[in-house]
Amino acid sequence: MATKDAGPVMCNSCHSAISGRIVTALDKKWHPEHFTCNTCRKPIDGAKFHQHDGGVHCVPCYAQHHSPRCHGCGDPITDRVIQALGASWHAHHFVCGGCKKELGGGGFMEQAGRPYCSSCYANKFAARCAGCASPIVDKAIIALDAKWHRECFTCTKCRKPVTDSTFSVLDGKPLCGKCA
Structure with missing residues (x-):
């Protein structure tokens, strides 16, 4: 059977026409020098790139221009993002305002905009x-x-x-009905 x-x-x-090395990305074919970052316009080397607003971006440009910024340090977040208190955080910057322990994905309490364990x-x-x-952390x-x-x-x-709902008082302290 012959192939067409x-x-x-x-x-x-x-x-x-492409002869030689071919870059295949996004279900399309490219000359290696024509598959470029929409931000810096340099060819994207390797298999890692990001799509954003219909364009492709190399990893450094995406991190610098499109990654969320950490509320703790202001740098781009390129790995795990913690979303809390209306902001994005690096996991190692989302820490307790008291003991400085990383809060990660666990529970926390908020006071004046700061997280606390x-x-x-x-x-x-x-x-x-x-x-x-x-x-007192429970019922009182x-x-x-x-x-x-x-x-x-x-x-x-x-x-x-x-x-009992009724009790006596002795020197500012409660006194049960039996002892009153």
């Missing part, structure tokens, strides 16, 4: 328990003009948790 000759391979840029946030900004002075009991951990709101005499 399709003729010479034509360059997508200059529309001339849950531990630093609790230590710096959470309400403090009137019983133990530790941060509000009584006696203060906030309390449920387990810290105890009777000043018997030390058992005060669970």
Whole structure:
């Protein structure tokens, strides 16, 4: 069975026949010197390039002109991008405002536009328990003009948790109904 000759391979840029080395990209054929970056106009060497707004760009031009900029350092981000707090970040620049630990893709708390890990946030900004002075990061009991951990709101005499909605007060501390 004979194959039909399709003729010479034509360059997508200059529309001339290509003899020798052929660059195949974007389902088209090019002379190596005609497959060029839309920004710097230099031939794109190797197999790596980016498409943007209908054109092709070499890796350095794409990084410099089209990559998102890190909110932490201002440099282009060419690898993993963290999108948080309305900005783009390098993973190693998206860090806790307290301990400086990388926050990565995990959870964080925000205070005044800065990210914090849950531990630093609790230590710096959470309400403090009137019983133990530790941060309250979950549900709190509000009584006696203060906030309390449920387990810290105890009777000043018997030390058992005060669970009734009515209780007495002794020297500014709760007193359960049995001890009152």
